Amino acid sequence: DTEVTQTPKHLVMGMTNKKSLKCEQHMGHRAMYWYKQKAKKPPELMFVYSYEKLSINESVPSRFSPECPNSSLLNLHLHALQPEDSALYLCASSQEWTSLSSYNEQFFGPGTRLTVL
Amino acid sequence: QKEVEQNSGPLSVPEGAIASLNCTYSDRGSQSFFWYRQYSGKSPELIMFIYSNGDKEDGRFTAQLNKASQYVSLLIRDSQPSDSATYLCAVGGGFKTIFGAGTRLFVKA
Numbered sequence: 001d002t003e004v005t006q007t008p009k010h011l012v013m014g015m016t017n018k019k020s021l022k023c024e025q026h027m028g029h030r031a032m033y034w035y036k037q038k039a040k041k042p043p044e045l046m047f048v049y050s051y052e053k054l055s056i057n058e059s060v061p062s063r064f065s066p067e068c069p070n071s072s073l074l075n076l077h078l079h080a081l082q083p084e085d086s087a088l089y090l091c092a093s094s095q096e097w098t099s100l101s102s103y104n105e106q107f108f109g110p111g112t113r114l115t116v117l
Numbered sequence: 118q119k120e121v122e123q124n125s126g127p128l129s130v131p132e133g134a135i136a137s138l139n140c141t142y143s144d145r146g147s148q149s150f151f152w153y154r155q156y157s158g159k160s161p162e163l164i165m166f167i168y169s170n171g172d173k174e175d176g177r178f179t180a181q182l183n184k185a186s187q188y189v190s191l192l193i194r195d196s197q198p199s200d201s202a203t204y205l206c207a208v209g210g211g212f213k214t215i216f217g218a219g220t221r222l223f224v225k226a
Contacts, residue, residue, distance in 0.1 A: 040219075045213065045214075097212065098212070106207075108153075108161050
């Protein structure tokens with residue numbers, strides 16, 4: 001299995017809703033990432049989990065809460081979002097998360113298109 | 118501030134031609150270099166990676182790296198309309214991968 005899956009594909013939520021995005025990989029990768037991508041912009045790193053521990057939080061607002069229940073799963077819990085949070089949310093994984101180049105190839109899931117009303 | 122620069126395009130080439138996409142980066146300590154293809158509304162797909170100076174070929178794709186000039190390029194031979202997409206250059210070094218804003222490529226049939 002060489003893919004990263006994400007659910008749901010599309011999500012529309014109000015500013016008072018609570019929802020979760022899910023990501024799963026079965027490649028044995030030990031690093032998983034959340035990115036946010038706005039139209040015509042590059043992906044922006046939000047969080048990195050390495051060996052199920054949060055390793056990077058790129059000063060993301062607390063209305064985004066990541067969770068890594070096990071080595072294959074990554075969740076992003078959403079609460080009290082703003083319309084400007086509407087974007088494509090991408091999950092990615094890589095073999096490892098280190099400064100060694102060999103392990104930094106990241107594979108992306110299909111993304112969740114989030115619209116906040 | 119580590120930066121990765123790409124010409125936003127659009128780059129338009131006729132079918133069958135060679136498309137040349139370029140990328141420069143600011144961090145001399147960068148170690149890994151990636152090219153992703155992203156179709157509109159879809160997620161990035163890794164198509165090439167290169168770690169050493171020189172050329173790396175995979176099918177119709179050739180990645181070229183020149184660390185002294187801090188420059189990486191992607192050549193697409195025999196371009197097809199299905200190659201029309203945004204190509205993201207990504208540079209890794211240390212613990213983060215930095216993405217360029219991407220170059221839009223149009224291949225005209």
